[in-house]
Amino acid sequence: xxxxxxxxxxxxxxxxxxxxxxxxxxxxxxxxxxxxxxxxxxxxxxxxxxxxxxxxxxxxxxxxxxxxxxxxxxxxxxxxxxxxxxxxxxxxxxxxxxxxxxxxxxxxxxxxxxxxxxxxxxxxxxxxxxxxxxxxxxxxxxxxxxxxxxxxxxxxxxxxxxxxxxxxxxxxxxxxxxxxxxxxxxxxxxxxxxxxxxxxxxxxxxxxxxxxxxxxxxxxxxxxxxxxxxxxxxxxxxxxxxxxxxxxxxxxxxxxxxxxxxxxxxxxxxxxxxxxxxxxxxxxxxxx
Amino acid sequence: xxxxxxxxxxxxxxxxxxxxxxxxxxxxxxxxxxxxxxxxxxxxxxxxxxxxxxxxxxxxxxxxxxxxxxxxxxxxxxxxxxxxxxxxxxxxxxxxxxxxxxxxxxxxxxxxxxxxxxxxxxxxxxxxxxxxxxxxxxxxxxxxxxxxxxxxxxxxxxxxxxxxxxxxxxxxxxxxxxxxxxxxxxxxxxxxxxxxxxxxxxxxxxxxxxxxxxxxxxxxxxxxxxxxxxxxxxxxxxxxxxxxxxxxxxxxxxxxxxxxxxxxxxxxxxxxxxxxxxxxxxxxxxxxxxxxxxxxxxxxxxxxxxxxxxxxxxxxx
Numbered sequence: 395x396x397x398x399x400x401x402x403x404x405x406x407x408x409x410x411x412x413x414x415x416x417x418x419x420x421x422x423x424x425x426x427x428x429x430x431x432x433x434x435x436x437x438x439x440x441x442x443x444x445x446x447x448x449x450x451x452x453x454x455x456x457x458x459x460x461x462x463x464x465x466x467x468x469x470x471x472x473x474x475x476x477x478x479x480x481x482x483x484x485x486x487x488x489x490x491x492x493x494x495x496x497x498x499x500x501x502x503x504x505x506x507x508x509x510x511x512x513x514x515x516x517x518x519x520x521x522x523x524x525x526x527x528x529x530x531x532x533x534x535x536x537x538x539x540x541x542x543x544x545x546x547x548x549x550x551x552x553x554x555x556x557x558x559x560x561x562x563x564x565x566x567x568x569x570x571x572x573x574x575x576x577x578x579x580x581x582x583x584x585x586x587x588x589x590x591x592x593x594x595x596x597x598x599x600x601x602x603x604x605x606x607x608x609x610x611x612x613x614x615x616x617x618x619x620x621x622x623x624x625x626x627x628x629x630x631x632x633x634x635x636x637x638x639x640x641x642x643x644x645x646x647x648x649x650x651x652x653x654x655x656x657x658x659x660x661x662x663x664x665x666x667x668x669x670x671x672x673x674x675x676x677x678x679x680x681x682x
Numbered sequence: 683x684x685x686x687x688x689x690x691x692x693x694x695x696x697x698x699x700x701x702x703x704x705x706x707x708x709x710x711x712x713x714x715x716x717x718x719x720x721x722x723x724x725x726x727x728x729x730x731x732x733x734x735x736x737x738x739x740x741x742x743x744x745x746x747x748x749x750x751x752x753x754x755x756x757x758x759x760x761x762x763x764x765x766x767x768x769x770x771x772x773x774x775x776x777x778x779x780x781x782x783x784x785x786x787x788x789x790x791x792x793x794x795x796x797x798x799x800x801x802x803x804x805x806x807x808x809x810x811x812x813x814x815x816x817x818x819x820x821x822x823x824x825x826x827x828x829x830x831x832x833x834x835x836x837x838x839x840x841x842x843x844x845x846x847x848x849x850x851x852x853x854x855x856x857x858x859x860x861x862x863x864x865x866x867x868x869x870x871x872x873x874x875x876x877x878x879x880x881x882x883x884x885x886x887x888x889x890x891x892x893x894x895x896x897x898x899x900x901x902x903x904x905x906x907x908x909x910x911x912x913x914x915x916x917x918x919x920x921x922x923x924x925x926x927x928x929x930x931x932x933x934x935x936x937x938x939x940x941x942x943x944x945x946x947x948x949x950x951x952x953x954x955x956x957x958x959x960x961x962x963x964x965x966x967x968x969x970x971x972x973x974x975x976x977x978x979x980x981x982x983x984x985x986x987x988x989x990x991x992x993x994x995x996x997x998x999x
Contacts, residue, residue, distance in 0.1 A: 422790070426789075426790070428790050428793070428794070476969070476973075479973065480972060480973075483972075483976070484735065484737075485737055485789040485790055485793065486731065486735075486737040486793075486924070487972055487976075489737060489790070489793055490921070490924060490925070490928070490968060490972065491968065491969065491972045493921060493965075493968065494964070494965040494966070494967070494968025494969045494972070495965060495969065496965070497961045497962060497964050497965030497968070498961075498962045498965035498966060498969070499965075500961065501959055501960075501961040501962035501965065502962065505958060505959065612917075616801075619794060619798075623794075655805065655809070657801075658801070658802060658805040661798045661801050661802050661805075662802055664794075664795075664798055665783075665784075665795055665798055665799065665802065668784065668787060668791055668794070668795045669783050669784065669795075
């Protein structure tokens with residue numbers, strides 16, 4: 395029974411991880427940019443949810459739209475204004491640039507909100523139910539289901555919408571897409587915006603589960619990395635699989651080795667995977 | 683001709699730095715030691731990141747490994763200089779082994795793998811309490827000479843490492859190895875096709891990039907008497923040398939050293955005056971650097987832009 399409970403905990407955690415990672419994976423896959431800002435985007439989403447709840451009484455599950463919209467605007471501006479200008483430079487340039495931007499953003503968030511941990515104290519919490527001896531904390535479960543639903547929406551957007559098709563086209567072959575009349579740099583900005591949107595939305599959902607602090611941004615970034623490599627770069631299904639795998643591995647790792655080693659286990663796994671399967675753990679094809 | 687001018691200027695600069703102890707100001711001496719340490723880190727990164735174009739974020743891993751190797755050996759009774767030398771060897775050997783495992787990765791995959799190695803070592807150092815003292819940190823043996831004499835000793839030692847690192851860069855740049863690394867940066871597949879043993883070259887470069895960093899870590903540990911995992915394995919230790927090298931001119935011999943000195947000057951001003959936003963200030967420096975000084979200061983002076991490496995599309999390619 396203990397193992398079943400831990401498995402469920404891992405699955406619940408994994409859905410949230412998938413939502414954290416999918417935007418990061420999208421940006422990496424389409425733009426070949428590792429967005430070091432991603433962790434801070436998640437934290438910003440949490441702060442939007444926190445303040446929307448404290449000042450407007452907006453439930454974090456609803457402020458997903460608000461944080462998503464705000465983060466989309468921020469992400470779009472960063473890509474269009476800065477990263478697009480050096481997108482053709484060697485990998486090191488974009489990597490160091492997003493690192494520099496992250497130092498600025500994270501320092502700004504620290505100054506504005508301090509390093510104190512905050513939590514969203516819901517006035518009418520949903521509590522938990524016991525199903526077949528397994529405890530299901532309802533807020534967590536709902537957050538995870540919403541995270542998976544959002545990820546599903548992103549998938550639909552990529553497959554069905556005009557913009558989504560353009561993103562997929564640019565990912566597969568930017569030159570050919572440009573010849574077909576796709577404005578590649580605009581698509582890059584939209585993609586980066588969507589990546590930030592998913593991070594912000596994930597942040598809002600996380601705010602009912604985890605304490606909020608700028609200090610968490612590195613951990614979220616680490617999670618995004620590992621999920622991406624575990625599941626496969628740029629594919630939505632990959633992010634889902636990787637997220638859930640990480641959630642389950644972390645939960646069992648916490649049981650057997652100790653909760654403080656969760657991220658390390660993930661990192662060791664990541665290095666091993668990189669060594670064994672260096673080129674694309676799952677396919678680098680379109681978004682299926 | 684140009685080369686001779688640079689050589690003379692370099693010797694003058696080193697002589698000026700070496701004259702710092704004569705001023706007898708311990709603050710200046712501390713700055714000089716820091717500057718020499720930064721130069722070691724930036725010059726070392728330059729071998730793999732500048733010459734070969736591999737975005738290594740492993741500097742913190744080598745630095746921390748060196749610091750703990752030196753600290754533990756000194757604690758076991760090994761004389762200080764031997765402990766430093768051992769740290770050099772251990773870091774270079776570790777890099778060679780690590781290189782075997784991760785140097786076949788390209789672009790972002792290599793960058794992440796090299797970054798994560800430091801995180802894993804940090805965790806090991808934190809949890810292996812019996813050897814490293816864990817989160818409590820590690821105290822190093824007290825040296826029985828006066829504070830002033832210590833300050834001078836560490837300054838001279840660090841400066842020696844810096845000069846050796848500069849010499850190493852110079853020799854690599856002039857040697858076949860430098861030519862091979864340049865080819866690897868421009869087009870690794872083509873380099874391999876014309877008969878360059880890319881694997882061997884990359885591993886040598888990676889080991890060289892760890893050699894003096896490990897020593898500098900051990901020296902740093904002796905200098906501050908106390909180390910703890912988050913201090914010596916800090917991610918910023920991996921990022922700062924890259925910024926310094928880019929500031930001066932990555933892929934040039936003198937650039938990283940020049941960048942280190944300028945970086946230290948800026949950091950010192952920022953640290954003292956803008957404590958609460960020092961990270962943001964560093965961030966602004968990075969952003970400004972990438973947009974306004976992509977070739978670094980040396981590139982600006984010589985009017986020579988570093989040839990852009992071919993676009994590494996896909997990272998996994």
